[in-house]
């Protein structure tokens with residue numbers, strides 16, 4: 316479990332400058348998402364500000380005429396004032412409705428736009444990034460902010476603009492009636508505004524502190540609710556234990572949240588008490604000024620109305636400023652995450668390779684995983700020629716899968732290089748190289764999609780019919796059982812979905828093999844392709860490997876020696892280093908680690924101890940040994 320004390324410090328740099336950058340970034344993102352809605356919103360906000368100013372002026376004129384003027388002059392002007400007042404009010408109501416409507420639409424558009432930008436970066440990121448907790452934290456914060464924050468930031472800016480506009484308009488109206496009150500209001504309002512906007516910043520601190528534990532919380536929640544983990548969680552009675560862990564995290568979160576909310580509450584109290592004090596003090600002043608004969612009754616009524624509006628706008632302004640300070644750092648995070656895109660794109664660009672390349676040179680390659688101290692592979696050198704079937708064997712953790720991932724271009728060597736016909740993989744277009752590689756991973760994915768789609772995902776660019784998909788399934792020995800499913804190849808391979816059906820592990824492995832067969836690539840990497848296959852299937856498939864992959868290069872990883880003995884070359888890895896290589900016969904004759912492991916495995920099938928057989932003629936009771 317993640318240490319709850321793992322708190323990340325806020326990034327360094329000028330805070331004001333960063334907020335300004337965030338606001339600019341949010342405006343850019345929202346503008347790109349919906350320029351039309353954006354313009355309509357701005358126009359409506361400005362119109363509402365102007366409308367409010369007109370309302371105050373009209374109200375003052377109206378009251379002056381009603382209270383102070385002669386009856387004749389009164390009736391002439393009042394009608395016009397009433398018409399303008401009502402029309403302005405209606406215009407404001409319409410503008411408000413438009414703002415609400417367009418804001419919802421713009422928020423949705425901005426969410427879609429930002430989410431697709433995040434997906435772009437996340438899909439471009441290298442496998443290496445996914446081994447990095449900080450990357451996951453950033454991704455989580457970016458994804459958490461994507462739907463709402465940019466639009467919220469722009470909205471808070473627009474609201475702030477509108478509130479400020481109205482505040483200034485009201486203040487000017489006040490100043491024209493009674494300058495002293497206007498000056499007093501200004502002196503009190505500024506500190507109230509600053510104090511009230513402290514709360515927004517607190518939220519970001521809370522999000523940053525809790526991101527790592529939030530990811531743990533999500534992970535445990537998925538363990539407790541997912542279909543895949545359900546069997547083990549039940550078989551090992553893990554539910555209580557995991558729920559307790561989940562609660563501990565939630566309580567940690569709650570403690571942090573309480574502290575944050577306390578600070579926010581303090582800020583809100585400062586602001587609302589301050590604002591109300593302004594209104595009460597001003598009302599008292601108005602009564603005194605009226606009694607002293609400085610202000611007429613009409614002026615008192617107008618100033619009182621303006622002050623009420625002022626206090627309302629002041630709370631709006633504090634509210635939107637809080638929202639700004641809450642959203643700005645999150646948008647900054649989002650912006651930083653999206654800023655990874657150009658460098659990732661640049662890293663992925665490069666030369667294209669020909670499909671008919673002739674050699675892959677692994678030259679003194681070392682690779683250490685992030686956060687690991689020991690290299691997973693160290694100073695590896697080998698040459699793989701087109702058409703060769705090369706097998707990688709070795710004990711658990713010896714570096715076979717790591718070498719396969721390096722060959723597939725999923726990781727970049729920390730030292731040394733992998734060259735395809737002399738060109739370093741670092742200089743080859745990533746997407747293009749991946750098109751040339753078909754990998755069947757040890758932990759392949761079981762897509763909860765139709766059987767057809769599960770195979771077709773091997774090559775989404777191919778426009779083919781069911782016949783080609785069935786041909787790949789047939790090669791992997793999957794056609795019969797897929798055809799027999801309730802809706803044949805259209806059956807969803809998961810009971811989580813309507814009329815879906817699961818497969819056995821061995822059947823799944825055949826589907827995954829079919830996917831790799833379907834990807835017509837010149838380099839095929841099969842990592843433990845027969846781990847779940849029955850003896851007959853294994854024999855049938857590996858007897859046909861050469862025929863299926865004629866002219867292609869196959870890198871085969873397996874602990875089942877019956878699968879690898881027919882390879883052109885067997886590479887034996889130990890603690891990340893190549894310790895032996897050659898054909899089965901040569902390696903058996905060397906009496907090294909390969910011979911030892913082979914003999915050990917073969918003896919498991921026999922009654923008595925088995926001497927190492929240099930010709931590979933060990934009588935396996937499964938009968939699964941191909942010719943060496």
Ligand SMILES: Nc1ncnc2c1ncn2[C@@H]1O[C@H](COP(=O)(O)OP(=O)(O)OP(=O)(O)O)[C@@H](O)[C@H]1O
Nearest residue numbers: 446684685687691710711712713714715716717718
């Ligand atoms: N993502 C990772 N982050 C850190 N270390 C890793 C990662 N993946 C593998 N390792 C480590 O790298 C070393 C080599 O692992 P690798 O998966 O290449 O071994 P392998 O020979 O394929 O093992 P197996 O036969 O068990 O599949 C191991 O010590 C393993 O713990």
